[in-house]
Amino acid sequence: MGYVETRNLHKHFGEVEAVNGVNLSVEEGELVVLLGPSGCGKTTLMRMIAGLEKPTSGEIYIAGERVDEDVPPRARGVAMVFQSYALYPHKMAGDNIAFPLEAVGMARLAIREAVARAAGMFGITHLLRRFPLQLSGGERQRVALARAVVRSPKVFLFDEPLSNLDAKLRATARFELKQFQREIGTTTIYVTHDQVEAMGLGDRIAVMNKGQVHQIGTPQDVYDDPADTFVATFIGSPPMNLIEHDAGTLVGFRPENFLPRQIFGAQDDVVTYRFRVRRVEYLGSDRFLYGVLEERQRSDQTVIADLPVTITTPIAEGEAYEFAVPCRAQRQFDARTGKTGKRKTDGAA
Amino acid sequence: MALRKDVRVDAAPAVAFRHATLADREDLLGRIMLTPALVYVIVLVGLPFALAILLSFSAASAGSLALSWVGVENFATIIRDSQFQRAVLNTVFFTVTSQILVTVMAVAAANVLDAAFAGKRAMRFLILLPWAAPVSLASMAWTWIFDSTFSVINWTLKVFGLLEGWLYWFGDPALAMIAIISVHVWRTFPFATVIVLAGMAAIPQDINEAALIDGASFWRKLFQVNLPLLLPIVTVSVLFGVVFTSTDLSIVWLLTRGGPYNSTHVLSSLAFQRGIMGADLGQGAAIALFLLPVLVIVATVMLRMARRAEVGV
Numbered sequence: 036m037g038y039v040e041t042r043n044l045h046k047h048f049g050e051v052e053a054v055n056g057v058n059l060s061v062e063e064g065e066l067v068v069l070l071g072p073s074g075c076g077k078t079t080l081m082r083m084i085a086g087l088e089k090p091t092s093g094e095i096y097i098a099g100e101r102v103d104e105d106v107p108p109r110a111r112g113v114a115m116v117f118q119s120y121a122l123y124p125h126k127m128a129g130d131n132i133a134f135p136l137e138a139v140g141m142a143r144l145a146i147r148e149a150v151a152r153a154a155g156m157f158g159i160t161h162l163l164r165r166f167p168l169q170l171s172g173g174e175r176q177r178v179a180l181a182r183a184v185v186r187s188p189k190v191f192l193f194d195e196p197l198s199n200l201d202a203k204l205r206a207t208a209r210f211e212l213k214q215f216q217r218e219i220g221t222t223t224i225y226v227t228h229d230q231v232e233a234m235g236l237g238d239r240i241a242v243m244n245k246g247q248v249h250q251i252g253t254p255q256d257v258y259d260d261p262a263d264t265f266v267a268t269f270i271g272s273p274p275m276n277l278i279e280h281d282a283g284t285l286v287g288f289r290p291e292n293f294l295p296r297q298i299f300g301a302q303d304d305v306v307t308y309r310f311r312v313r314r315v316e317y318l319g320s321d322r323f324l325y326g327v328l329e330e331r332q333r334s335d336q337t338v339i340a341d342l343p344v345t346i347t348t349p350i351a352e353g354e355a356y357e358f359a360v361p362c363r364a365q366r367q368f369d370a371r372t373g374k375t376g377k378r379k380t381d382g383a384a
Numbered sequence: 385m386a387l388r389k390d391v392r393v394d395a396a397p398a399v400a401f402r403h404a405t406l407a408d409r410e411d412l413l414g415r416i417m418l419t420p421a422l423v424y425v426i427v428l429v430g431l432p433f434a435l436a437i438l439l440s441f442s443a444a445s446a447g448s449l450a451l452s453w454v455g456v457e458n459f460a461t462i463i464r465d466s467q468f469q470r471a472v473l474n475t476v477f478f479t480v481t482s483q484i485l486v487t488v489m490a491v492a493a494a495n496v497l498d499a500a501f502a503g504k505r506a507m508r509f510l511i512l513l514p515w516a517a518p519v520s521l522a523s524m525a526w527t528w529i530f531d532s533t534f535s536v537i538n539w540t541l542k543v544f545g546l547l548e549g550w551l552y553w554f555g556d557p558a559l560a561m562i563a564i565i566s567v568h569v570w571r572t573f574p575f576a577t578v579i580v581l582a583g584m585a586a587i588p589q590d591i592n593e594a595a596l597i598d599g600a601s602f603w604r605k606l607f608q609v610n611l612p613l614l615l616p617i618v619t620v621s622v623l624f625g626v627v628f629t630s631t632d633l634s635i636v637w638l639l640t641r642g643g644p645y646n647s648t649h650v651l652s653s654l655a656f657q658r659g660i661m662g663a664d665l666g667q668g669a670a671i672a673l674f675l676l677p678v679l680v681i682v683a684t685v686m687l688r689m690a691r692r693a694e695v696g697v
Contacts, residue, residue, distance in 0.1 A: 087593050109599035121590035125612040134608075138599035182598070 036099065038063035038222045039084060039190055044093035046079050046246075053079040055246030057093075066216050066223040067251075070233040071243035072269070077226045078194060080243070084224065085192050086111050098189050109138070112189035116196040120179040122167040128178045129154070129163030135186045153181040156215070173204050180212075184219065191216070191223040197232060209235055230270055234258070242266045261287070261366065264373040273339045277368070278328060285368040290323070290341035292364035295348045296357035306365060310340065310358040312350055320344050329355060439669035446663035458670035468671060471649040475675065478565060478650055479630045483622055485569045490576035490621065491614070495606070497577070498584050515574035523638035526567045530554060530639070557647035560640050564648060568635050572628065576621045583617030584610070616689055623686035627679055651675055 037060030046054040054076040061067045069077035082088040084095055086108035095103040102111050114135070122131050129150055136146045154160045157177040167175055176196060183191060197205050197212070213236055216223050227233055233240050234254040241251040242265070250262035261267035267275040267287050276293065280286045299305050309329040316323040324340040340358060342348075350356065368375055406413065440458055442451040462468040497508055514522065529536050530553035541547035553559045587610065595605045611618075633652040636642060642649035642657060649657070651671055659668015 085593075085597060087596065108593075108597045109601075113597060115594070115597045117590045117594060119588065119590045121588065121594035123591060123594075123609055134595075134600070135598040138601070138604055186599075 036096065037061050038065075038098060039224065040094075040096040041080070041084070042094040042096075044080070044083065044095065045091045046076070046083060046088060047091045052246050054083065054090075057243075057246070057248050059241060059248060059251070061222060061224060063222055064220045066213075066225060066236060066238045068225045068227060068233040068237035068240045069243055070227060070230060070237075070240050070270075073228055075243040076246040077228075077243050081192050081194060081224060081226050084111075084190070085113050085115050113192055114183035114186065114188035114190075115192040115194065116176075116179045116183050118195040118198055120167075120175045120196075120199075122175060122178060122182075124167050127164050127166055128159065128170065131167070131178055132163075132182045132185050135182060139186065149185050150181075153185040156184065157181050172200050173208065176200065176208065180215070184221075187221075189222065191221050191225075193223065193225040195227050195229075198227070198229070205232075212236065230272070234270075242269060244269070260375070262375055264368050267366070267368070273323065273341065275366075276338045278336065278338065279370065280367075283370050285370050285373075287366040287368060288360040288364055290339040291343070292360050293338070293340040293358055294342065294346065294360075295350075296359040297348070298346060299359055299361070304362045305359040306362060307357055307359045309355055310338065311355040312352055313337075315350055315352055322346075322350070324350060436669045436673060439665050440673050442666050444665040446660070446665060454666065458666045459674075462667060462670055462674070467646050467649065468654065470647065471651050471654040471671070472674070474561070474648060475630050475650040475652075478561070478568070479626055482565050482568045482572070482629055483625045485565070486573045486576050486625055487618060487622055489569065489573045490580045491611070491618070493573070493577045494580035494584055495610075497581060511577060512574045514570050515572070517571075519571065519634045520638060522571065523567065523635065526563070527639060530563045554640050555644055557644060560644060560648045564635055564639055567639060568629065568632070571635070572625060576625060579617060579621040579624075580614060583614045586617075587613050619689045620686060623682055623689065626682055627686070630675055630679065 039059070039061040041057050041059045044054055044057045044059075045052070057076075057080055059067075059080070069080060071077045079088060083090050083103070084097070086102065086106065090103050093103070094101060097111055097113070100106070122128075123134065126134065132150045132153055133146050136149055141149070150163070151160065154163055157180055159174060159177045159181060162170060162174055162178070167178070170178065176199075179196065193212075197208050200208055209232060225233075225236060237254055239251055239253055240257050242249045242257055244265050250257050250266045252260075252262075257266055257270055261270065261275065264277060264285065264287070267277065271289060273290050275287045275289050277285045277287045293308075293310075296305070296307055310324075310326050311329050312324045312326040314325040316325070321344065322342040324342065325337050326340075327335060328338055342350075366375060438451060441453060441455060443454045443457075444451055493511060497504065497511065501507075528534060532552050532555060535551065535553060537553075538547060538551050541551075551559055553563050591609065591613070592605070595609045600609065630650075631652055632650070633656055636648060636650050636653040637656065640648045642653050646654075651674060655668045655672035658664050658671060662668070
């Protein structure tokens with residue numbers, strides 16, 4: 036049994052099935068990212084684990100204890116960092132961090148020590164006597180983290196805590212967050228719609244859509260072996276190309292695996308396509324080529340190739356070229372269900 | 385994409401009202417729209433106010449509006465007047481007590497109404513009802529409730545065995561004051577509730593949820609998170625209530641007319657009795673103006689607090 040576990044969890048808001056039968060199992064010390072487009076139910080799922088929403092049906096366990104029925108948020112041993120940080124605006128940073136400890140009636144001296152320790156951990160000791168309005172976004176985020184960590188919770192719940200930071204700060208904050216989570220080893224569930232964040236942070240990623248978990252696996256798993264066409268097209272930018280093969284089968288391959296034929300050796304096990312390029316986008320480190328596959332494709336569906344700058348083959352708009360995909364990089368999906376089938380070749384399995 | 389330089393836009397697009405109309409002249413429009421309010425304030429508030437100041441320094445009576453100047457004599461007379469002294473104390477007591485009650489009840493009611501429960505809309509409507517009820521009509525009902533012979537309160541207390549003897553609500557100064565305060569609280573707390581509710585709606589949901597997860601109990605959340613955040617708007621509500629209550633004439637006048645033995649007069653009812661009923665306009669004006677300096681201070685503080693609540697500091 037996982038440290039945090041949901042069993043057949045449902046949450047309906049009227050007609051809307053926000054969470055629709057989720058079985059999630061998070062191991063102790065693990066960082067699991069809930070990733071999905073907005074409205075996929077990831078936040079609702081997290082709020083149910085926190086105790087802020089009551090499930091319509093299903094079960095939630097934290098550290099082996101069933102909590103979904105009548106354990107209030109304060110008794111679940113969870114700490115949450117909100118997207119807005121939700122700092123108490125009328126309390127100074129230090130008092131914000133002290134608040135969870137005061138609530139459990141800890142002695143004043145012990146509180147002061149714990150606050151000092153948590154503040155030291157995030158390098159905000161000099162900010163303790165400031166009000167949230169006097170802090171920058173990054174500083175507020177640290178105060179929120181310190182408030183979450185101060186009472187040693189069983190589980191951290193992060194609701195897009197980096198999305199209010201500017202892009203530059205976000206990369207640093209992501210790195211620090213990962214470091215910090217590794218160090219203290221607290222089980223963490225992290226909600227985001229940003230796949231870069233998910234790939235960079237998660238020990239495992241649970242990809243969600245329309246209230247359901249489509250796949251849960253390591254970042255490499257969900258990227259390399261998507262369980263279905265939703266995961267295949269949601270993860271990766273640009274997304275995986277999906278082309279109709281024979282009846283009832285879709286073949287998928289990543290744009291960065293779709294390269295000019297001559298890049299591969301003559302012996303390499305590749306599938307060759309005739310690729311008519313319609314548009315070329317120069318992005319500095321990459322070239323994105325948009326076009327269609329000439330003889331293979333019935334529809335006029337756009338296929339994308341992502342050429343790294345190291346491939347200097349001249350490509351002109353409007354021309355057709357021989358392109359190829361390594362067989363081991365091709366994936367097959369059932370056209371009707373979208374679920375993954377056997378790989379195109381079984382060799383690399 | 386090259387721009388075609390040979391294409392010239394000659395004809396202006398066919399737009400109605402190509403010339404600036406009155407609606408475009410913000411400076412003029414502003415003045416025009418402000419005029420009715422300005423006229424109202426000058427004619428119905430400013431002039432009577434100036435007249436009141438003038439009257440308070442004169443010996444004018446309802447019979448003769450000859451403004452014979454008597455200086456501060458009116459003020460000197462009323463300050464020595466025991467009825468006036470009593471009215472000042474009553475006004476302060478009436479205002480402070482009712483505002484404390486109103487604030488506590490409004491915060492409580494707002495917390496109840498903020499929770500999700502079936503019939504919440506109906507409940508909100510019912511709570512707001514006393515505020516919308518015409519004061520004269522409500523006072524009629526309340527005079528019956530406090531009637532010396534038919535008081536339903538006495539009857540109820542008797543039935544439950546809580547009352548020995550009989551309470552003559554308007555016959556006893558203390559009971560009469562309790563009655564006045566009760567009706568005033570009943571009448572004004574709905575509005576305060578609405579103000580506090582608006583203030584609560586302005587507190588981000590995240591903050592409440594953070595407090596829940598941080599382990600705060602109901603009371604800790606109320607006193608350490610919600611009330612401090614509500615403070616600016618509650619202050620506005622209280623100051624508004626203070627002005628409204630200390631200048632209110634209707635409740636006292638409709639319930640007790642200042643009785644028994646002029647013991648429940650507040651400044652405005654006494655001013656009305658002296659100035660209008662007793663025809664001593666000078667004294668009435670002096671009584672009515674007595675609290676003006678205090679109210680000016682209150683109003684100034686109120687406006688500042690309202691500004692702070694707006695800015696959200």
